[in-house]
């Protein structure tokens with residue numbers, strides 16, 4: 001049982017790491033970014049190229065992930081300038097199609113650079129193996145993922161709720177018109193937000209790399225889970241995404257034990273259930 | 289100061305303003321009055337480039353600013369207090385006011401909280417409250433205070449008296465006149481409250497279904513009672 005819970009939390013926090021950036025960009029720009037998973041994957045590939053298939057140490061992995069976050073964040077700025085900015089005042093459908101196109105291009109480029117074959121990366125020495133917690137075996141890498149997820153959540157909350165820049169970002173997302181009237185350089189703040197969102201995708205890709213099978217479809221798996229998470233949590237809410245990630249993680253874990261022959265169905269049943277009960281998400285009214 | 293010439297404004301395909309000309313002289317105080325839905329707010333938003341699509345020209349001290357985005361106009365020293373106030377609920381009153389520092393015109397220091405409280409004693413007890421926890425009247429005061437905090441050159445007020453108690457409206461007359469005198473701020477006011485408009489401005493434009501129907505001093509306005517009959521009576 002405990003083992004199942006730890007497994008669920010690991011899944012949940014892994015998904016949260018990806019969903020955080022997705023909900024952030026929705027909160028600020030009101031777009032569902034289909035390319036988010038693809039850039040998550042780019043982060044993972046970048047880190048795998050940096051550390052190889054056997055990362056030398058936890059520190060090296062973390063450093064590579066941060067570097068990947070930075071690079072993917074820069075890609076975000078380019079995407080914002082070249083694509084999103086042009087369609088931001090157009091109909092929502094154009095946004096969706098535009099981000100979908102970015103995703104296809106991104107996946108195509110990944111295939112060109114890193115090829116089609118599956119790649120797997122093992123955890124660095126410090127995160128290998130595990131410990132016995134009473135009768136259960138807890139993989140160290142699970143603990144690492146959970147700690148990263150919780151840290152990311154606390155840091156984002158702190159930045160958005162307490163710092164002046166975070167408050168301005170929130171202000172811009174709640175009322176962009178007034179922000180402009182107050183003299184906020186909205187295009188620049190948008191760039192910052194998009195850059196942060198993409199950087200989060202890159203960071204997540206790097207941190208979650210070990211134990212993943214790296215292939216050009218990696219992005220899709222996480223994208224679906226992340227969309228479910230931010231929809232259940234309430235679009236644009238970091239807190240909601242955090243809660244929803246834990247909930248969906250638990251549902252998925254329960255699914256794996258109770259119905260091992262139909263894995264992954266629980267998430268969708270959960271999604272439908274929450275949509276019926278709380279169509280705006282758990283914390284739908286409360287945006288970032 | 290501000291010269292609006294031949295402005296046409298649109299929301300989608302509906303044509304709201306028709307060839308509107310407005311002149312706001314340096315340190316001038318001008319009112320725009322008109323019934324509900326004739327385009328007063330649309331005019332102010334067009335001047336800020338915040339919302340409607342516009343054709344025509346807006347000049348600032350003789351220079352065309354027609355292409356500037358709203359935030360750059362704010363930084364020139366134009367501050368609009370929108371009719372719906374738009375106080376940020378997740379920020380305290382003081383933080384709402386501090387936000388206006390983004391618009392502070394070149395090097396001019398913004399007002400300190402004390403200075404601002406001098407103009408608006410009403411906001412002193414609520415400075416640390418969240419924007420979502422103050423009354424509608426208080427929100428209106430905060431909206432005006434926030435607009436003047438960084439000493440704009442022009443204040444655009446959209447129906448500031450709406451929803452205020454008579455005693456507070458009288459207070460607001462003193463506030464607005466005091467600020468414009470002290471800071472040499474020009475004022476463009478959209479109002480339905482003729483009494484308030486008369487007290488705070490020297491000239492008046494009457495607007496009806498998107499067109500200017502009259503412009504002149506308040507004395508000239510009074511000399512033509514039929515204007516009131518035709519364009520303002522409900």
Ligand SMILES: Nc1ncnc2c1ncn2[C@@H]1O[C@H](COP(=O)(O)OP(=O)(O)OP(=O)(O)O)[C@@H](O)[C@H]1O
Nearest residue numbers: 299302304322323324325326327328329330331371
């Ligand atoms: N966002 C919008 N989209 C479409 N039409 C709009 C929009 N805002 C205003 N309108 C229309 O434009 C016209 C002018 O509206 P505006 O808000 O400028 O009037 P107003 O003179 O400020 O009225 P009030 O005194 O009620 O505030 C109205 O007919 C209104 O229905």
Ligand SMILES: [Mg+2]
Nearest residue numbers: 328329330371
């Ligand atoms: Mg109006």
